[in-house]
Amino acid sequence: MDKKKELLKKDKKYVSPSYTRPYPLVVNSGNNMYVYDVNGKEYLDFTAGIATCSTGHCHKSVVQAIKDQSEKLIHMSGTDFYYESQILLAEKLNEILSKRWPVYKWPGKLKHSRLGSKTVWKSYFCNSGAEAIEAAIKLARYHTERPLMIAFQGAFHGRTMGALSLTASKTVQKSKFSPLLPQVFHFPYKLESIYEIESAFKSYIPPREVAAIFVEPIQGEGGYVVPTYEFHQRLYELTRKYGILYVVDEIQTGMGRTGKMFGIEHFGVKPDIVCMAKGIASGMPLGVMSAPSYIMNWKPGSHASTFGGNPISCAAAIATIDLLENELIENSKKMGEYLRDKLKGLAGEFSSIRRVRGKGLMVAITVHSIELRDKIIQKAYENGILLLGCGEDSIRFCPPLTVKSWQIDTMISVLRDIVFRSW
Secondary structure (H helix, E strand, O other), X not given: OOHHHHHHHHHHHHOOOOOOOOXXXXXXXXXXXXXXXXXXXXXXXXXXXXXOOOOOEOOHHHHHHHHHHHHHOOOOOOOOOOOHHHHHHHHHHHHHHHHHOOOEEOOOOOOOOOOOEEOOEEEEEEOOHHHHHHHHHHHHHHHHOOOEEEEEOOOOXXXXXXXXXXXXXXXXXXXXXXXXXOOEEEEOOOOOHHHHHHHHHHHOOOHHHEEEEEEOOOEOOOOOEOOOHHHHHHHHHHHHHHOOEEEEEOOOOOOOOOOOOOHHHHHOOOOOEEEEOHHHHOOOOOEEEEEEOOOOOOOOOOOOOOOOOOHHHHHHHHHHHHHHHHHHHHHHHXXXXXXXXXXXXXXXXXXXXXXXXXXXXXXXXXXXXXXXHHHHHHHHHHOOEEOEEEOXXXXXXXXXXXXXXXXXXXXXXXXXXHHHHHO
């Protein structure tokens, strides 16, 4: 029995069956755009650990930051103590967020004006995207003293109980877990829903009791759905009218994935709360929930996390952000355009590809059936290309932001010559 088969047998025996694995890849190591299985086979990775390894696998600068920090301090818990890497990361995030969305405080909640005094963005650190969403739910309720939430059909915000209440991606994710948070209302992820929400505000949802609207700038697991510019504009206007917090889930769209630091930058609105994770620390476990200081006004003990913002993850995040700002966000934009053009070329050759969409290196294609999607992903794996599905019948392309044009060409060649011509 080879090592791969031996490990898969043990996994089946000892590991939770709740995980979704599309193919039997047992990873041993990674280097930039490539991963290697336990038998030494090489794979070109267009998944980045589900859009997480933003700087590629084991980038030398990130690895060095991890090594340096691990030799000094592994854990002390930012819940009860202070340490440099967490403080410096919070300072850096304030710099990034304030540059994009300077916030000025006037008396009264959610009233911003350049005549008021400037405030800062503060950050709460946790371990994952779901935890960042949980923190945002609690902060939204705490700050507004309102109980209700609005989210969207197709949304994925996580699987913990609060985040799951907002998630509306697949029924299997909610099956047998009710009751969840009460009075979370879901609407279709499209411009027309603004009218539906306004109608609901007149009939069954008291708008002055809605704490927050949670929204992905571009839906991730729901299918890499890119809304219109007007969708976010109109939705944001609605939140200003009723004093509702605009919470953006940047867990997959953030940290350069869409060709900008944050996906919401494509839509010209200013979020009240930003949730981050995935690509922020190049694969190290870290989630962040950031908000202006007048919104993040909860008292000590209101929320905390033993391991959240651990020294090593924070050091990795600082190194990651440096790489993003100096080269990788620009590469994401450039290579994203190149990838979409190549996929559109394939769509012109094969009628089985219905649509190409995305921004930056958050790109997807829709094919004509779920069965075909799954066959393509499996066949690509067999030929050394790692892909993942999203939505009902789509394939997502979310490689590390280090990807080169020739690596995209290699992947496209596999899809053309081996995958699509098989059906």
